[in-house]
Amino acid sequence: MRRKYLLVEALLISLAFIVAINSYAQEVPVNKVLIIGIDGCRPDALLAANTPNMDALWKNGSYTFKARTDEISSSGPAWSAMLTGVWHQKHNVMNNEYEDPDLEHYPHFFHRIRQEKPELQTYSVANWGPIHKILQEGDATFTSSKISDALVAEEVASILENKDVDVMFVQLDEVDGAGHRHDYTVESKKYLKAIERSDGQVGTMVSALEQRSAIKDENWLIILSADHGGSDFGHGKNIPEHTTVFYIASGKSAINGEIQQEVGVVDVAVTALYHLGIPAKEAWNLDGRVAGL
Numbered sequence: 280m281r282r283k284y285l286l287v288e289a290l291l292i293s294l295a296f297i298v299a300i301n302s303y304a305q306e307v308p309v310n311k312v313l314i315i316g317i318d319g320c321r322p323d324a325l326l327a328a329n330t331p332n333m334d335a336l337w338k339n340g341s342y343t344f345k346a347r348t349d350e351i352s353s354s355g356p357a358w359s360a361m362l363t364g365v366w367h368q369k370h371n372v373m374n375n376e377y378e379d380p381d382l383e384h385y386p387h388f389f390h391r392i393r394q395e396k397p398e399l400q401t402y403s404v405a406n407w408g409p410i411h412k413i414l415q416e417g418d419a420t421f422t423s424s425k426i427s428d429a430l431v432a433e434e435v436a437s438i439l440e441n442k443d444v445d446v447m448f449v450q451l452d453e454v455d456g457a458g459h460r461h462d463y464t465v466e467s468k469k470y471l472k473a474i475e476r477s478d479g480q481v482g483t484m485v486s487a488l489e490q491r492s493a494i495k496d497e498n499w500l501i502i503l504s505a506d507h508g509g510s511d512f513g514h515g516k517n518i519p520e521h522t523t524v525f526y527i528a529s530g531k532s533a534i535n536g537e538i539q540q541e542v543g544v545v546d547v548a549v550t551a552l553y554h555l556g557i558p559a560k561e562a563w564n565l566d567g568r569v570a571g572l
């Protein structure tokens with residue numbers, strides 16, 4: 280009799296334990312990050328173009344159209360600022376040649392993730408391949424360079440739908456190409472058209488993310504930004520037309536509305552790390568801050 284009572288009691292306790300674990304899993308979703316960078320996309324052009332997918336992100340998140348990129352507003356220095364969390368004076372990528380980056384002190388944020396939470400799965404898919412030059416052996420779970428933005432979006436969508444991914448960085452390149460050919464202005468129909476094509480690709484990737492089988496147990500932060508703007512068919516100078524970019528942080532953890540603080544592209548890596556439970560350490564000497572959460 281007593282033995283039977285103990286058995287029932289043990290069963291009830293294990294049942295309660297299982298229920299507790301399940302509700303804990305439901306209450307504490309796993310934080311994940313998707314960063315999409317659109318090369319050479321000016322904020323005023325983003326607003327002028329017809330971009331329903333990107334609009335949905337900033338309208339349901341925090342945003343500023345007055346963020347700043349590196350004063351050397353070229354792809355190498357600017358993407359490196361976004362991905363390391365420090366400006367060119369520290370990461371030392373001075374142009375698109377990547378001659379002497381200071382990876383020892385200012386590595387790619389995937390490197391910090393590998394040190395702090397080695398179990399996280401980090402993916403980087405880009406159209407502009409040199410962006411990966413600041414990744415060191417073992418920093419990333421997976422990297423890929425594609426020859427078109429359409430192929431980037433296709434691969435990213437497939438990874439987001441099928442893989443165990445915690446962090447995804449995506450670079451789309453063709454808006455910058457359109458800027459160089461047709462100029463970076465809201466009057467340039469072909470530049471705006473290129474932004475609208477990127478918007479379709481953003482839509483493809485975000486829908487794939489929403490199709491994930493475990494999406495209800497995940498808390499994705501989507502960050503959207505650009506490496507630089509442009510004018511007169513080029514960029515690279517320290518002038519507002521080249522250094523002003525947008526910054527959008529969207530998801531359950533993001534604040535709703537315009538960000539009032541100054542935001543820089545260096546905030547992207549720091550915000551992503553923070554969302555992953557890796558607050559920046561004093562010793563890392565980063566320039567970025569958490570923005571929009």
Ligand SMILES: [Zn+2]
Pocket residue numbers: 318319353354355455506507
């Ligand atoms: Zn660029």
